[in-house]
């Protein structure tokens with residue numbers, strides 16, 4: 001936790017207060033988040049975000065539901081990956097981002113400014129949203145609800161701030177089975193890659209500095225503190241219904257893509273930064289996209305709970 005720049009006192013409190021841990025961790029992560037996750041605001045990420053959003057939306061989209069959505073709120077927006085790329089894709093109009101971490105809200109606003117977008121950004125806890133009832137046409141979230149202690153309370157807030165008939169799309173959450181295999185595959189890749197890259201024939205080109213490896217291990221340990229949940233798709237849908245949503249549906253993604261993607265990503269962290277060039281990045285992204293297409297076909301026969309990512313969508317009942 002030394003790497004976060006938080007005071008020793010804050011670190012001590014963070015073990016007892018998970019929300020404080022979330023703020024400290026994500027404020028620290030905000031500085032390098034886009035680089036760490038290869039986030040960009042261009043054709044590559046716009047395509048990923050549009051496909052992911054549409055995949056979840058189509059689970060229960062009504063024939064009369066037209067795009068783009070007008071007033072849109074993102075929960076736990078981080079640096080704006082989802083909402084800003086949705087805006088670039090032309091799927092949303094007026095963007096409001098919120099996040100528990102002030103550092104993330106600042107990063108999202110800075111990214112929006114670079115893109116020439118005017119957005120509203122607020123520091124907000126998804127369990128207690130500082131927005132009026134019935135005020136958004138769409139609420140989105142990406143890779144966020146697994147960090148929230150009371151997921152059902154956050155979903156109730158989502159329903160409260162939506163206008164009657166409004167829609168929510170929450171995507172990119174880990175399934176319970178997917179998280180299990182991703183963790184095991186990543187651990188095995190990390191052990192193998194860090195050991196092999198230190199052997200004499202590879203060391204000069206491939207080995208990462210020990211200090212960098214130690215920092216990656218500390219970050220992984222912190223991630224275990226802030227990652228609170230994994231989801232069974234059917235149970236996630238039940239939570240959304242209990243929170244008051246209608247037309248609830250779930251959609252899953254990444255099966256073979258996760259089996260390839262996790263070792264690739266872990267390998268990238270485990271070896272020296274300049275050992276892998278543009279050709280590798282092209283190969284890694286191209287392979288992941290091709291496997292995503294395979295997974296779209298597998299999705300017709302393989303049960304949802306075996307995929308890595310789950311999304312949930314639904315609407316606020318019309319009064």
Ligand SMILES: C[S@@+](CC[C@H](N)C(=O)[O-])C[C@H]1O[C@@H](n2cnc3c(N)ncnc32)[C@H](O)[C@@H]1O
Nearest residue numbers: 026076077078081099100101104125126142147
């Ligand atoms: C894994 S990041 C995802 C960020 C972004 N949505 C993305 O996909 O790149 C999770 C985000 O959720 C935020 N977060 C954690 N707990 C939260 C809460 N209770 N309310 C709102 N945001 C929260 C974190 O600060 C962080 O920015």
